[in-house]
Amino acid sequence: xxxxxxxxxxxxxxxxxxxxxxLNIFISHCENWLFFPYRTSHCAHAAVSFFFMLSGLVTGYSxxxxxxxxxxxxxxxAYVARKLGRIYPLYLVTTLIAVVFSSxxxxxxxxxxxxxxxxxxxxxRNLLLIQSWFPEGAHSFNSVGWFLSALxxxxxxxxxxxxVLNRLTKRRHPVLLLxxxxxxxxxxxxxxxRTVQENMTYWQYQHPLxxxxxxxxxxxxxxxxxxxxxxxxxxxxxxxxxxGAELFALGFWYACLSRPGNYWCNRIVAWMVPNxxxxxxxxxxxxxxxxxxxxxxxxxxxxxxxxxxxxxxMIIIRLAAQTAEIPISPAGKVFCFMLCLVISLTTAxxxxxxxxxx
Numbered sequence: 001x002x003x004x005x006x007x008x009x010x011x012x013x014x015x016x017x018x019x020x021x022x023l024n025i026f027i028s029h030c031e032n033w034l035f036f037p038y039r040t041s042h043c044a045h046a047a048v049s050f051f052f053m054l055s056g057l058v059t060g061y062s063x064x065x066x067x068x069x070x071x072x073x074x075x076x077x078a079y080v081a082r083k084l085g086r087i088y089p090l091y092l093v094t095t096l097i098a099v100v101f102s103s104x105x106x107x108x109x110x111x112x113x114x115x116x117x118x119x120x121x122x123x124x125r126n127l128l129l130i131q132s133w134f135p136e137g138a139h140s141f142n143s144v145g146w147f148l149s150a151l152x153x154x155x156x157x158x159x160x161x162x163x164v165l166n167r168l169t170k171r172r173h174p175v176l177l178l179x180x181x182x183x184x185x186x187x188x189x190x191x192x193x194r195t196v197q198e199n200m201t202y203w204q205y206q207h208p209l210x211x212x213x214x215x216x217x218x219x220x221x222x223x224x225x226x227x228x229x230x231x232x233x234x235x236x237x238x239x240x241x242x243x244g245a246e247l248f249a250l251g252f253w254y255a256c257l258s259r260p261g262n263y264w265c266n267r268i269v270a271w272m273v274p275n276x277x278x279x280x281x282x283x284x285x286x287x288x289x290x291x292x293x294x295x296x297x298x299x300x301x302x303x304x305x306x307x308x309x310x311x312x313x314m315i316i317i318r319l320a321a322q323t324a325e326i327p328i329s330p331a332g333k334v335f336c337f338m339l340c341l342v343i344s345l346t347t348a349x350x351x352x353x354x355x356x357x358x
Contacts, residue, residue: 015302060222063162153208243287307348
């Protein structure tokens with residue numbers, strides 16, 4: 001999730017949106033300790049969809065400025081290796097820590113080698129980041145790792161998609177062509193979700209192929225917003241208009257949490273429009289809300305969101321297991337919720353600092 005900080009490669013106002021998306025996932029996982037009213041039933045689905053589209057958007061920013069006329073296995077391998085190098089070390093550490101709290105050590109101590117082999121096989125899938133391709137076990141060990149497993153497949157496809165989009169930008173009316181590509185891709189995603197309605201947790205939420213469409217939509221938005229950003233930036237009425245658009249996009253995204261549509265839309269389709277609107281408006285970055293999000297603290301919270309995402313679920317699970325048999329008072333809910341959030345943030349800040357100094 002972390003990208004090089006340059007004007008062309010990353011828009012800092014998007015970083016705080018990354019943190020807001022993480023908060024939605026955190027709130028969903030802390031639902032039993034929630035002490036304030038919130039639409040938790042779909043907020044995690046919306047946030048996960050946002051992360052795939054945001055990853056595609058940032059990828060689009062970078063690939064638009066690259067020469068992709070000569071694709072090869074060497075360039076593809078180097079690109080995927082670079083992406084893997086950014087995410088895998090921390091993922092490896094958190095997965096190995098999760099092994100301590102799994103049934104794998106218990107199976108070894110009990111001499112249950114059948115269960116040990118089965119659990120060990122699942123661990124191997126997780127370490128190879130291929131767990132999201134299998135119907136069972138994708139949420140084992142560090143349960144949020146399935147997202148990285150699916151995301152890596154999108155990164156494998158990024159250069160070929162970028163090659164197509166780069167060719168579109170060199171033709172006449174590139175904005176119209178990219179808009180058509182966005183509409184066609186969105187239609188394919190909706191058609192896929194409408195068609196696949198058996199085991200939707202696997203085929204729509206978890207499977208890497210299902211998430212490639214959102215990633216591609218994000219890439220197209222990255223190209224589109226890069227083309228139009230400088231044409232509409234400026235002061236005066238444009239600044240007021242963009243500020244209004246930013247406020248509306250945030251409000252619309254929140255309102256959509258309670259209106260997910262038909263059950264087959266809940267995992268992907270329902271979130272394409274609000275996520276695309278949110279990313280488009282803030283990618284333009286010309287309003288006062290974007291100025292607020294570019295301040296040091298919001299940007300830093302976005303910077304540590306990847307680490308927060310990888311560590312928070314393990315913290316929540318351990319505390320939940322420890323307090324499972326204890327009735328929770330209202331004050332206890334506040335304490336547990338805030339304790340997990342504070343520990344997640346402080347641990348993420350420490351790990352982020354170590355990654356930057358490495």
